Amino acid sequence: MEYIGEHLLPGKIGHFLIIFSFVCSILASLAYFFSTQRRALPEAKGWRNIGxxxxxxxGISVFGIIGIIFYVMTMRYYEYHYVYAHVNDDLAYKYLAxxxxxxxxxxxxxxxxxxVVLGGILIWKAKxxxxxxxxxxxxxxxxxxxxLLGLHFGSGEWEFKxxxxxxxxxxxxxxxxxxxxADYLSLIKGTGLNPLLQNYWMTIHPPTLFLGFASTVVPFAYAVAGYWTKQYKAWLKPVMPWALFSGAILGTGILMGGAWAYEALSFGGYWAWDPVENMSLVPWILLIGGIHTNLIARNTGYSIKSTYLFYSLCFVFILYSTFLTRSGILGETSVHAFTEMGLENQLLLLILFFLGITLYQFIKNYSKVPAPExxxxxxxxEFWMFIGSLVLFFSAILITVSTSLPVYNKIVELFNPEHIAVTIQDPVEHHNKFQLWIAVLIGVLSGCAQLLRFKERNWKSYMSKYLKHIGGVILVAGVLTFLTNYWLTIVAWQHQLLLFAGLFGVLANLDxxxxxxxxxxKIAGSSFAHIGFGFMILGAIASGLNKQHISSNRFAQKGLLDEKLLDTNVxxxxxxxxxxxxxxxxxxxxTMIGNERIFNIDYEKLDKDGNVLNSFSVKPVALYNNKLTKVAAYNPSTKHFLHKDIFTHIANLPEVEADIEARHAREDSLKFISYSSMLGDTIFMDKFFAIxxxxxxxxxxxxxxxxxDDIAIGLKMVVKRPGFEQGWNAEPMLLLRKNMVYSYPTQINDLGVRVKLPEEIFAxxxxxNQKLKFTDFTLKEGEEINFNGSKIxxxxxxxxxxxxxxxxxxGDIAVGAKLNIQDPDGKPWYTEPIYLIRGNQPYNLKDQVEEIGLHFIxxxxxxxxQTVKIGVAQAEQSERAIPVEMTEDALRSDYLVLETIVFPGINFFWMGTIMxxxxxxASMINRRRQA
Amino acid sequence: MQKIHIIGLVMIALAIGALISMMSDVVEYSNFQQAIDAGSRVKVVGVLSKDKPMEYNPQKDANHFSFFIKDDQGMEKKVILNKSKPQDFEMSEQIVVTGTMKNDNFVADEILLKCPSKYKDEEIQLKKEEQKI
Structure with missing residues (x-):
């Protein structure tokens, strides 16, 4: 079939570039391989130039592919699946990335x-x-x-992709x-970006994290290069700034994820030991371990093998983390959504390839790597730094083992289909239990080791100075730990110890x-990093152990919320x-802006006498899906103070507000009672009455x-509670638009009354009008007639x-006839029927006094x-009754369920991590200068 | 014996200790029969019974949601979740609930949904009236 309006050229160029870039990368890799292998020969330079x-x-092809995808996305070429799946017409340009x-x-x-970018810098600088x-x-x-190749082989069960x-x-x-x-393009529209991802975090977090991921290849490459070229020591120097760069960027990327979760998502925290978080943390921990052994190796010549392993494993674990998050294997253990691409085997191959290189080189060179006798x-x-690195390694192993249980299940299932999958009962508790000790050890070691000297040869003379300083630090840290207990409530001794270890690390490094x-x-980078770690621990203790739900009012909320949640939600x-x-x-x-419904919540802090001490507002958001039919997520809003955060999010909205379908279902399920009443008469319901x-x-x-062309009818009503003068207004309406009837009911939340109009109201x-029998009168100005007892x-x-x-x-010529009426009871009324000439065509617009059933033309x-002819008709009593439907058991829909958490000292956490x-x-810049 | 060997032994000892300690945190995914027999806190995997009623009345109790799931043995039980109803609940392919059996009901405080990815969506979005074909 010949399709209309498709743009196939970008796709064709893109396909070519994908293949071309792939071939070029193979060529580059081979050329550089031969350039390395024959580095002693003159041809090495030629190979390098080919590389x-x-x-x-x-690189140019990769940029080209990216450019083409951006182009088809910008142009909204929905004939491409990727465009269709990620973009729609409404998507703002700022979210295109x-x-x-x-x-x-x-x-x-x-x-x-x-x-490609990092490779370019290396070509330029790596010499x-x-x-x-x-x-x-x-x-x-x-x-x-x-x-990205998208090649398929075989078919059916044996199809490979x-x-x-x-x-x-x-x-x-x-x-x-x-x-x-053939013209399908004019009919389809894009799916659009998941509304949860339409925020600036999604713009900055992935590129940072991926730069972090990508940069881990450089330390790995240097490690392999060092072993490969048998320059076991020389690589330790140039790799250092790269490893530090990678550590800073990957760490920042991970933290941004935490900040996103805390600031914009309703997770109620910044770290949840979710598999996705764990598996990006593990490579970072290995990298930090590697940086420390690298430092040992540079200063003393020990730990070269450890450095090699740390950097290599860091990269392998980046790949492993990619495998876990992209294979769908974590589906049962993670809150993050995953998509399967059918590339699991390919990813596995990738890991095994690089793990193979790592281990092959390690074993082959094991005995050749120099080490001091x-x-x-x-x-x-060096000794205690090495112990610290081992602790980090241990931490990485523990996290990996627990997080890899789904992989373990898969493997065991291969051999034993009867295997019942296992999992961690409570991951947060589990990880905290182990990592607590890791943090205690790191806190203490970062202080103790920092004050020691490399290649200590004269311990005897240094010992007293060392012990004096450490002793002082222990004393001050102990006092501060004690004082912190006035601010924070810390029950378990393990947490007291952790607090001490954190403070000890801060003080020792300050010293x-x-x-x-x-x-x-110039050389203060490590001190700052270690002080930061200590502050991070302090912040985690404060904001984690001492976080407190303030959204509770047991007295007022009894019966409204489940007993278990009384303390957390209002x-x-x-x-x-x-x-x-x-x-x-x-x-x-x-207010609704785009697909965000923004709620304004005012907080006023009161003292004992009820005076307002201070006040502020927060604006939590209910985020609707792209079709605006359903709430997709609730985003929190946080008030930041220096010493604490007040975090507010909507735990729930009434279902009728959160879901259009539920609203329709509720409307259908309500038992409306039909009433029929004359204007001004009182309608008696069970509990209330209406006029x-x-x-x-x-x-x-x-x-x-x-x-x-809308035809709309509304009623003005008032609903009252017996014995009360004050009434609630209700103005329900019914609309006829292009043969469709739309109902706009009114809900009086305070009474639980809902009013709507039946279609009979149109009749x-x-x-x-058709049933009315008009009697015509010819009148002069001021003339009075009598009709059924009314004077007109x-x-x-x-x-x-x-x-x-x-x-x-x-162009209208319109004139109204002013008519004063006195009904048989002597009550005055006014009406004004209109005579209209529009386009040479005369029209008569009726007017009426509904209360007494008189109609005028x-x-x-x-x-x-100077006379007018006025037609007057009296509507029958039975025809004048107005139909209306009401129910008294409509549930309220003007509330929300709120969860508010105070995170004390959370700024210590952010400050520490940023430090x-x-x-x-800072260390990177310093090492870069040295290198 | 060198220090490094002592450290190595200590590490191995610690690793074994940690692994043993980890075992106590590991549980098997259960079915309802096992949950009844165990009587303790377990994780149950199942699929939503779409023909059975789902009850959620936020005004009465915003944190009470009940539904039925069927485990891999075909046993069906009512689950009472002490939380608000999760988004896109009906779309889930698989549900993992954590909690205990109480009076023939499974009382859960944690839930994890596995939702189909949008790539598997076999429907094409059309411009008019949100129709799908």
Missing amino acids: RTAFGLH SAFWEGQEGSFLLWMFWH EWESPVLAVVAASQVLIGSM IGSNPLLLLRDVMQAPVFAN KEEATPSK YLINFIKFNL LIFKDMPMYMSGYRVTYTND IEDINRDPKHEEYEREA RVFDM VFKGFNTEPNNPEYTKQE FQEIDPNN MMLGLA
């Missing part, structure tokens, strides 16, 4: 993009290391690039009847900074202040927007007629005699 050219072409890396293919490309390092980087590009091509056409990926239409001295810096290196900022009604834990909280309003005050032919409703209002006086013309059924148009004007990253960055 450079191939890597350059590879997020939509690009939302998909697996896009994120692989992002990864490759960073490899003699260029060939072996780039051989490894290019090889990693071959394997990641293969994820290599990669998933991001430029496939929609009609090749999905089968649907719509493709029978003598053992390191016990009171030396080092002041008394040992005398604020020499239900608040709109405009009704709720008192909780010393705050007066009021939900004042909400219809008027029929409104130009009704208004907050959800109704008037369009031309009541419009059919009546013609009071003259109104040339600016005002009638809800009349909308003025250009302005039949004609006799200009010569760690800055410390790593």
